[in-house]
Amino acid sequence: MEKLDFLQPHSQEVAQAIEKKMDDFFDQLMPKNSNDVIKISADKVKNLETEGIRLEAFLDYICAKHGYLMHGSITEIKDNYLKSQFGNVFASDRSAIAIMRSIYSNRNVNLEYPYQYDDQHPLKLVVHTPEDGRYISQDNGFIYLVKKDGFFNEPAGSWQFVSQSPEVNYFIVVETKKADFNHPVEVKNDLGKE
Numbered sequence: 001m002e003k004l005d006f007l008q009p010h011s012q013e014v015a016q017a018i019e020k021k022m023d024d025f026f027d028q029l030m031p032k033n034s035n036d037v038i039k040i041s042a043d044k045v046k047n048l049e050t051e052g053i054r055l056e057a058f059l060d061y062i063c064a065k066h067g068y069l070m071h072g073s074i075t076e077i078k079d080n081y082l083k084s085q086f087g088n089v090f091a092s093d094r095s096a097i098a099i100m101r102s103i104y105s106n107r108n109v110n111l112e113y114p115y116q117y118d119d120q121h122p123l124k125l126v127v128h129t130p131e132d133g134r135y136i137s138q139d140n141g142f143i144y145l146v147k148k149d150g151f152f153n154e155p156a157g158s159w160q161f162v163s164q165s166p167e168v169n170y171f172i173v174v175e176t177k178k179a180d181f182n183h184p185v186e187v188k189n190d191l192g193k194e
Contacts, residue, residue, distance in 0.1 A: 021051050022061050037080050042140060042175040055180045059095035059143065068145040069093055069161050071170070072101030074138045081169045082144055089168045091146055094159040096123050096183060102141025102176045109135045110191055115158035123183045128191045135187065139178050144170035 025048055029038055045055050063070060069091035071082055082089045092098050097113070100123075104111060110128040117123040129135045146168050151161040 018053060018057075019061065022048070022053060022058050025058070026062050037170065038172045040172065040174045042177050045174070045180075054182070055174070055176065056095045056099060056182065059098070059174065063093065063095070063145065067148045068172070069148050069151060070095055070098035071144045071146060071168075072098035072103075072141060072176075073144065074102060074105050074136065074141045076142050077144065077170075077173075081167045082146065084166045087164070087166050089146075089163040089165065091151060091161045091163070091168075092159045093148075093161060095143070096181070097159050098143045099141075099176050099181045100125055100183070102143050103138055103178050103181050104185075105136035105138075107136055115155055115160060117159075125181075125183060125185045127185065127187045129187060129189050130191045131189055133187065133189045137178070141176045143174045143176055145172040145174070146170050 029040060029044070031038075045058075048055065048058055059070060062068065070093070071089065071091045092101075094117075100111075100113065104125065104127065108130065112126040112128060113123060114121065127135050146163075148161070150165060150168070151163045154160060154162045
């Protein structure tokens with residue numbers, strides 16, 4: 001069977017078949033009447049990939065359908081909530097951003113990427129590092145799905161959503177791998193040079 005790329009245009013019939021596969025995969029993972037956090041391992045995600053469905057497409061579809069936002073982190077969070085040291089929890093409605101943030105840390109570097117992107121203005125990550133060129137990049141990371149309620153879009157029209165609550169419960173955690181980020185990355189050793 002030919003593998004399909006969900007991010008490419010397809011006929012309505014093919015698109016519906018892909019959506020059904022994603023719905024079936026999601027439904028199999030969701031227990032009925034449970035308050036437990038659902039964990040989707042990278043191994044489980046491979047099942048989608050064998051069907052030609054990339055993690056980015058799956059997360060964008062499921063989050064839009066079920067009203068979730070995504071928070072990417074290189075750290076596995078043991079509590080059932082996201083907690084901010086700075087008073088706000090940030091999330092995205094675009095999975096590429098969450099995947100990127102699950103793999104690349106902004107610790108001691110500046111991650112530069114646009115608030116808005118599309119086919120004409122594609123997403124590109126530029127990592128501005130100190131002269132030593134060091135930055136943190138993980139082979140695996142985590143995306144935490146949170147309900148959209150209580151978040152506001154800032155800046156308006158961007159992928160970024162902000163909660164003024166310092167703690168936000170998450171309901172699903174998805175393990176990512178570096179190969180899930182399918183966008184260009186450029187590293188510049190220019191941090192602090194002006």
